[in-house]
Amino acid sequence: MAGHSAFKNIMHKKGRADAARAKAFAKLGREITVAAKMGLPDPAMNARLRLAIQEARAENMPKDNIERAIKKAAGADTGTYDSVRYEGYGPGGVAIIAEALTDNRNRTGGAVRSVFTKFNGNLGSTGSVSHMFNHAGEITYKPEAGSADAVVEAAIEAGADDAVSDENGHVISCTFDSLGTVAASLEEKLGEAKSVKAVWKPNLTTQVDQANAETIMKMIAALEDDDDVQNVYANFEVSDEVLKKLTAA
16 A cells, blocks of 8 residues: 555544645645746746646635635735755655755755754755655546546547546546646546646665554654645555554554
8 A cells, every 4th residue: 555645644634624624735836936927927828827726626726716826926015936856864764755846955955954954864864755756647537537447438538647536536647747738638527636746756665564654644744844845755655454544542
């Protein structure tokens, strides 16, 4: 069982939904503003902005929030943000990637390093663990979007690489570069997606026990709680038995 996806489900059930939602909207808004500032404010002419808006819509971010974030890019008070990727190891030798948008690299780097240190991790250089992951696009749909066969057919026609369906819904994978066009094509056939995002998918995983899994979950939560950190990925796996214990805890 892939540890990070299971972790997301557990944290969603246990987390403070309203606070998590507000933080998620703030991070999505920042990405939209940065994307609009780096290119044209028109999503049709700006692939990064188009993807950011698709992801925001998939997370049910209000249209007014999206429009404000785009307009903010034209303001004189908008800071300059850098995209930074932090890589390192957590407990049990688990590889971790944290992506951030920051206007102060020293502040963000210090905060990320502090989290790694607190949880007995080791922050490395860029590229130290990313070779264990594939940078890819991931589009998810709720079960009611269609049958497994219908989703596979739509995914093939859209140019996706893979589509997996189960009782929780449908997950469609594609290359990072084709994410925007694949998502747009799928939306025409299946409707609005549950989520549209670029992800780091592990191609090498590390099995961990319950104790290490619990520590890693706390470490990921601490990283995600930082306002500058946009996304966190890890390559740990847990057995079904450990997953049941984590879910029941």
